Amino acid sequence: xxxxxxxxxxxxxxxxxxxxxxxxxxxxxxxxxxxxxxxxxxxxxxxxxxxxxxxxxxxxxxxxxxxxxxxxxxxxxxxxxxxxxxxxxxxxxxxxxxxxxxxxxxxxxxxxxxxxxxxxxxxxxxxxxxxxxxxxxxxxxxxxxxxxxxxxxxxxxxxxxxxxxxxxxxxxxxxxxxxxxxxxxxxxxxxxxxxxxxxxxxxxxxxxxxxxxxxxxxxxxxxxxxxxxxxxxxxxxxxxxxxxxxxxxxxxxxxxxxxxxxxxxxxxxxxxxxxxxxxxxxxxxxxxxxxxxxxxxxxxxxxxxxxxxxxxxxxxxxxxxx
Numbered sequence: 001x002x003x004x005x006x007x008x009x010x011x012x013x014x015x016x017x018x019x020x021x022x023x024x025x026x027x028x029x030x031x032x033x034x035x036x037x038x039x040x041x042x043x044x045x046x047x048x049x050x051x052x053x054x055x056x057x058x059x060x061x062x063x064x065x066x067x068x069x070x071x072x073x074x075x076x077x078x079x080x081x082x083x084x085x086x087x088x089x090x091x092x093x094x095x096x097x098x099x100x101x102x103x104x105x106x107x108x109x110x111x112x113x114x115x116x117x118x119x120x121x122x123x124x125x126x127x128x129x130x131x132x133x134x135x136x137x138x139x140x141x142x143x144x145x146x147x148x149x150x151x152x153x154x155x156x157x158x159x160x161x162x163x164x165x166x167x168x169x170x171x172x173x174x175x176x177x178x179x180x181x182x183x184x185x186x187x188x189x190x191x192x193x194x195x196x197x198x199x200x201x202x203x204x205x206x207x208x209x210x211x212x213x214x215x216x217x218x219x220x221x222x223x224x225x226x227x228x229x230x231x232x233x234x235x236x237x238x239x240x241x242x243x244x245x246x247x248x249x250x251x252x253x254x255x256x257x258x259x260x261x262x263x264x265x266x267x268x269x270x271x272x273x274x275x276x277x278x279x280x281x282x283x284x285x286x287x288x289x290x291x292x293x294x295x296x297x298x299x300x301x302x303x304x305x306x307x308x309x310x311x312x313x314x315x316x317x318x319x320x321x322x
Contacts (some may be wrong), residue, residue, distance in 0.1 A: 001080070001153070002118035002224055003051070003052070003119060003120075004051075004118075004122075004123065005051060005119070005120060006084060006088075006119055006120055007120075008081055008084060008085050008088070008121075010121050010122075011080070011081040011084065011121035011125070012081045014121060014122075014125055015076065015077050015120055015125075016078070016080055017076065017080055018077055018113070019077050021077065023045055023069060023073050023133065025081065025127055025172060026071065026076050026077060026120055026129055026321050027073075027076070027131060027132070027133045028129075029130060029131065029132040029133075030132065030185065031076075031109070031131040031132060031194070032077050032109070032110035032113055032132050033058070033113070033132065034132055035126070035129075035130070036101070036113040036114055036115060036116045036127070036131065036132075037110075037113070037114075038112050038113070038150060038154075038190050039189060039190060039191050040153055040190075041042050041114060041190070042154065042287075043154055043155060043156045044115075044116055044117060044153070044154060044155050044156075045155070045156045045157070045164055045242045046098070046115060046117035046156070046157040046159065046167065046240075046273070047117075047158050048056075048094075048158045048162065049180055049227065050147065050305070051119075052093075052094035052096070052119055052148050053166060054093055054094045054159075054163075055093065055095075055119075055157070055158050055159055056092060056094060056096065056153065056159050056167060056168075057093050057096055057098070057157040057159055057160075057167030057168070057211075058095050058096065058097050058098070058167060058168045058169070058170070058251075058255070059097075059098045059100060059116055059151055059155075059168065059169045059170065059211070060075070060097065060098070060099050060170050060172070061099075061100040061101075061102050061143050061144070061147035061149075061151070061170065061171045061172070062075075062099065062100065062101055062102065062131070062132075062172050062290075063102050063167065063171075063172050063173040063174065063175075063231060063270060064101045064102065064112075064131060064132070064133045064134060064135065064137060064183045065104065065134075065142055065174075065175075066135040066172055067173055067174060068173065068216070068218070068244075069133050070134060070244045070245075071172050071218065071244045071247050072101075072128065072131060072133060072247075074123070074244060074245055074247065075128060075247070075248065076128050076129055078129065079245065079248035079249075080124065080125075080248060081121070082160065082230060082248050082249065082275075083193075083248035083249070083251060083252050084097075084121070084124075085275065086248070086252035086253075086254050086275060087255060087256075088255070089240045089251065089271065089275060090252070090255070090256040090259070090261040090262065090271065091259075091261045092255060092256075092259060092261065094119070095119075095255075096117040096118060096119050097117065097118060097119075097124050097130060098115050098116060098127070098155075099115040099116040099124075099128050099139070100112065100113060100115065100116075100119070100147050100150070100151075101124065101132065101133070102112050102132040102142055102143060102146065102147050102171070102173070103112035103134050103143065104140060104141070104142050104143060104145040105140060105182070105185045105189065106140045106143075107140070107219065108134050109134065109144065109187075110132050110134055110191065111142075111143050112143065112147065112150065112190070113131055113132060113191050114145045114150060114154075115127030115128075115131075116156075117157075117185060117208070117281065122172070123266060134260065136221050140178070141175040141176055141178050142173055142175045143178065143185065144171050144173055144175075144177060144215070145178050145180070145198075145200055145203055146185065146186070146189065146190075147169075147171060147183045147320070148181075148203050148204060148206075148207045149181045149186065149190075149198070149203055150213075151169050151210075151211055151213075152203065152206045152207040152209070152210065154190070154208075155167075155184050155210070157210065157306060160210045162257070166204075166208075166210055166211055166212050167210060167212070167216075168211060168212050168251075168254070168255055169207065169211040169212070169213040169214070170183070170214050170216055170247075170251045170254075171213070171214070171215050171224075172215075172216045172218065172244075173215065173216075173217070174218060174222040174225075174226065174230070175226060176218065176225075176226045176229035176230065177200050177230060177233055177321055178200065179200055180198055180199050180200055180201065180203075181194075181197060181198040181203050182197055183195070183196060183197050183198075188298065193202055200233055201233055212237075212258060213237060213238070214220075214232070214234075214237045214238075214251075214254060214261040215234055215237065215240060216239050216247060216250060217228050217238065217239065217240045217244060218228075218241055218242060218243070218244035219240075219241060219243060219244065219248075220240060220242065223240040226308075227240060234290055235295075236292050236295040237292065239254070239288055239289065239292060240288060241284075242284040242287065242288060243284065243287045244288045245281075246281065246284055246285050247318065248279065249272060249281070249285045250285055250288050250289060253268050253285055253289050254289065256268055256271070256293065257289070257292075257293060257296065257298050258296070262298075263298065264293070264298050264299070264300040265286055265293045265298060265299050266300050267283075267300075268270060268285075269283070269286050272285065281292075290305065
């Protein structure tokens with residue numbers, strides 16, 4: 001629901017205490033946690049409160065297959081506090097974070113796991129580390145479309161319902177999209193009855209009514225295989241990172257750019273440097289965000305002037321002698 005106060009210092013202490021722990025020590029679930037099972041869940045809610053009057057729902061839907069386990073681990077041992085601090089320093093006062101785990105509905109025992117929207121570091125960490133990192137994969141692509149479906153139809157956020165302000169959905173992954181939401185998988189995993197499968201374009205359109213969705217690819221090597229497929233359905237909202245370690249900063253940067261807190265990409269880089277992020281990583285984040293920033297006019301590149309007396313008229317000599 002998103003109640004309680006956030007402490008960055010306590011969050012840093014929590015993640016630092018397990019910085020040298022092995023993934024199996026951080027993520028101890030060996031099956032889906034009962035409270036993260038999506039079957040029968042009506043809604044996950046992000047609500048305003050006296051202490052959080054401007055709540056903003058943020059979902060991280062994390063691919064937990066074997067090739068993608070680095071991102072949940074980095075969030076739990078280092079970078080989630082950085083995401084929160086970047087958001088708060090940027091003036092996003094009341095972020096409420098929810099975690100989902102995404103696997104392969106064709107082969108995994110827990111291909112969709114869903115937490116709750118939370119404001120406190122303790123509860124965010126609880127849901128994150130309750131995820132079952134099944135790590136199997138195989139037999140097709142990961143079921144990212146199920147995360148979109150759940151976000152679109154099984155969440156309720158005051159930021160949208162009261163203020164018509166969309167939340168954020170960050171999906172991490174390294175597989176191409178499936179063509180549709182399977183009605184059979186939705187019935188089996190969530191309990192909803194659908195008349196037919198939902199094409200991927202239709203569920204993305206539905207998700208975009210209440211969320212700003214992004215697909216984050218962990219590095220350029222994996223982007224070679226899948227970027228084109230995702231751009232066909234998500235366009236500039238596909239973000240190719242240079243390292244999975246940049247996930248928190250890229251996500252916070254996207255929020256800062258769209259919320260108007262960072263007026264441009266150079267402004268964002270300055271804010272990250274001022275917060276203590278090393279310059280090489282700042283520049284890596286900026287490179288990942290450049291295509292999207294350009295698409296919304298915030299890459300700080302001057303736009304060409306169209307019209308006026310400065311344009312060539314085409315009626316003078318060409319200077320070419322025939």
